[in-house]
Amino acid sequence: xxxxxxxxxxxxxxxxxLGQLVVPMLDVLASRGPDSTGVAVYxxxxxxxxxxYSLCAPAPGYDWAGYVSRLEAAAGVVPVAFRPRGRDGVxxxxxxxxxxxxxxxxxxxxxxxxxxxxxxxxxxxxGPAAKVCAQYGVADMxxxxxxxxxxxxxxxxxxxxxxxxxxVAPDLALVHNGSFSNYAxxxxxxxxEGVRFDTDNDSEVAARYIAREMAAGADLTxxxxxxxxxxxxxxxxxxxxxxxxxxxxxxxxxxPMVVAETADYVAVASEYVALADLPGVDKAEVxxxxxxxxxxxxx
Amino acid sequence: xxxxTAVELSCAELSVREVNAALRELPDGxxxxxxxxxGRHNLAVGLTGRLDITxxxxxxxxxxxxxxxxxxxxxxxxxxxxxxxxxxxTVRVRGNASECAGASARGGLIVIDGDASSRAGISxxxxxxxxxxxxxxxxxxxxxxxxxxxxxDAADSLGDSLYEAVIYVGGKVRSLGADARVEELGAGDxxxxxxxxxxxxxxxxxxxxxxxxxxxxxxxxxxxxxDQKY
Numbered sequence: 001x002x003x004x005x006x007x008x009x010x011x012x013x014x015x016x017x018l019g020q021l022v023v024p025m026l027d028v029l030a031s032r033g034p035d036s037t038g039v040a041v042y043x044x045x046x047x048x049x050x051x052x053y054s055l056c057a058p059a060p061g062y063d064w065a066g067y068v069s070r071l072e073a074a075a076g077v078v079p080v081a082f083r084p085r086g087r088d089g090v091x092x093x094x095x096x097x098x099x100x101x102x103x104x105x106x107x108x109x110x111x112x113x114x115x116x117x118x119x120x121x122x123x124x125x126x127g128p129a130a131k132v133c134a135q136y137g138v139a140d141m142x143x144x145x146x147x148x149x150x151x152x153x154x155x156x157x158x159x160x161x162x163x164x165x166x167x168v169a170p171d172l173a174l175v176h177n178g179s180f181s182n183y184a185x186x187x188x189x190x191x192x193e194g195v196r197f198d199t200d201n202d203s204e205v206a207a208r209y210i211a212r213e214m215a216a217g218a219d220l221t222x223x224x225x226x227x228x229x230x231x232x233x234x235x236x237x238x239x240x241x242x243x244x245x246x247x248x249x250x251x252x253x254x255x256p257m258v259v260a261e262t263a264d265y266v267a268v269a270s271e272y273v274a275l276a277d278l279p280g281v282d283k284a285e286v287x288x289x290x291x292x293x294x295x296x297x298x299x
Numbered sequence: 300x301x302x303x304t305a306v307e308l309s310c311a312e313l314s315v316r317e318v319n320a321a322l323r324e325l326p327d328g329x330x331x332x333x334x335x336x337x338g339r340h341n342l343a344v345g346l347t348g349r350l351d352i353t354x355x356x357x358x359x360x361x362x363x364x365x366x367x368x369x370x371x372x373x374x375x376x377x378x379x380x381x382x383x384x385x386x387x388x389t390v391r392v393r394g395n396a397s398e399c400a401g402a403s404a405r406g407g408l409i410v411i412d413g414d415a416s417s418r419a420g421i422s423x424x425x426x427x428x429x430x431x432x433x434x435x436x437x438x439x440x441x442x443x444x445x446x447x448x449x450x451x452d453a454a455d456s457l458g459d460s461l462y463e464a465v466i467y468v469g470g471k472v473r474s475l476g477a478d479a480r481v482e483e484l485g486a487g488d489x490x491x492x493x494x495x496x497x498x499x500x501x502x503x504x505x506x507x508x509x510x511x512x513x514x515x516x517x518x519x520x521x522x523x524x525x526d527q528k529y
Contacts, residue, residue, distance in 0.1 A: 252437075253417055253435075253436075256378075256379065256397070256398070258397075271338065271340075271359060271360070271378060272338040272357060272359060272376075272378055273337065273338035273339060273340065273359050273378075275338070276337035276338040276357070277337070286357075288397060288398075288416050290435075291417070291436065
């Protein structure tokens with residue numbers, strides 16, 4: 001199964017409540033995916049030019065202070081701020097996204113980079129939504145949009161790295177409900193073109209494909225049109241890029257999705273029950289996305 | 300009415316299991332209001348009593364599934380598979396229905412006042428489904444027996460692999476599925492549609508003007524000699 005949820009706030013008055021609104025959505029969707037949970041939170045809380053790198057520790061009690069001083073020495077950039085979140089944390093630095101991922105991998109390859117960009121923060125782990133959201137304090141996070149995922153693994157291992165979202169380019173994150181059937185072929189083709197992968201997960205292939213298309217100049221809609229042409233299988237995808245949010249379902253639309261839109265927000269979820277506690281949802285326009293149609297919301 | 304029990308069950312206070320257990324205990328003729336459903340799944344399922352149940356709001360998956368007796372009225376929209384495997388009784392949805400409305404229903408009547416999403420009436424086994432608005436793709440897929448009335452338009456692949464179920468469409472059909480064909484309306488069809496439109500309260504459906512879709516029966520038997528490739 002898997003559950004996916006997204007909330008994009010139109011009313012800035014709601015920004016401080018983003019996490020508080022998203023956590024119950026994911027908690028409800030734990031029934032669709034109890035084995036792992038993840039969320040990408042988007043917020044503008046660093047000065048222009050600064051980037052956030054969401055890092056996952058190889059084990060609890062990791063020496064983050066040592067990591068930061070090695071990074072400062074290697075990059076020659078001071079200061080590098082570290083914001084701890086449970087076992088993991090976010091590095092805030094002026095190191096740009098062009099050289100950041102490689103530089104970080106060189107500091108300690110066992111530290112995993114789960115997302116990076118000017119706005120995005122990614123938190124994910126094995127465990128049901130209530131546990132994972134509590135361990136990272138997601139309910140207390142503000143922001144302008146978030147996408148999340150509750151996983152019931154069908155095609156690759158249940159580990160922190162295999163959890164969604166897959167955030168593989170600056171401020172880009174993808175969550176997927178379904179299963180791609182030809183992803184090994186697509187991955188081989190992308191790998192031959194130099195694209196590198198962190199996991200053997202099918203959804204990561206779609207995220208890498210979208211990232212590559214957009215790096216080559218495609219907009220999000222074009223990239224998702226490409227997904228429909230290139231990928232075979234079942235998918236309802238929710239993709240966030242910077243200030244944009246998009247959804248697309250395969251031609252059979254076997255994997256559910258409900259959208260509720262009000263003057264204050266756009267909310268999407270696998271099941272309406274996950275939207276039922278949102279303020280004013282009883283007056284929202286609620287619809288099911290059509291198969292093979294790309295829906296986007298942007299500033 | 301004397302002897303009628305009026306009951307209110309709030310989903311804010313009770314679990315779905317408790318709501319269904321309470322419904323199962325009620326005597327025939329009871330009138331029940333289920334409040335604050337908030338999209339919960341499996342409300343009013345597997346009931347055999349002659350109850351009149353009103354769900355006051357939007358409900359989730361499998362509403363009134365497996366029921367054999369009650370009348371269920373949903374004052375909102377519903378998720379997947381409303382009235383799934385319905386045996387008898389009526390289910391009315393005042394809003395839209397998500398996918399697989401009336402899947403495998405063996406009897407009873409399911410009325411959707413709004414639109415139904417894809418695969419409405421999939422594998423229908425004798426029940427009757429009336430949808431005032433449009434239906435999504437693959438509706439009536441492999442429907443074996445029963446009737447589907449669509450007041451609005453049908454999306455792609457309507458009636459794919461139909462058996463003996465019959466589909467009537469008031470609006471346009473984007474495309475027919477494999478082995479589905481348009482048939483001429485007979486007097487019996489017009490009567491059937493007229494009665495069903497009255498029962499469903501569909502004033503906008505003109506019984507003489509619907510399109511009838513039924514099986515061409517070419518897929519009934521596997522033809523081992525077809526194309527001589529085996």
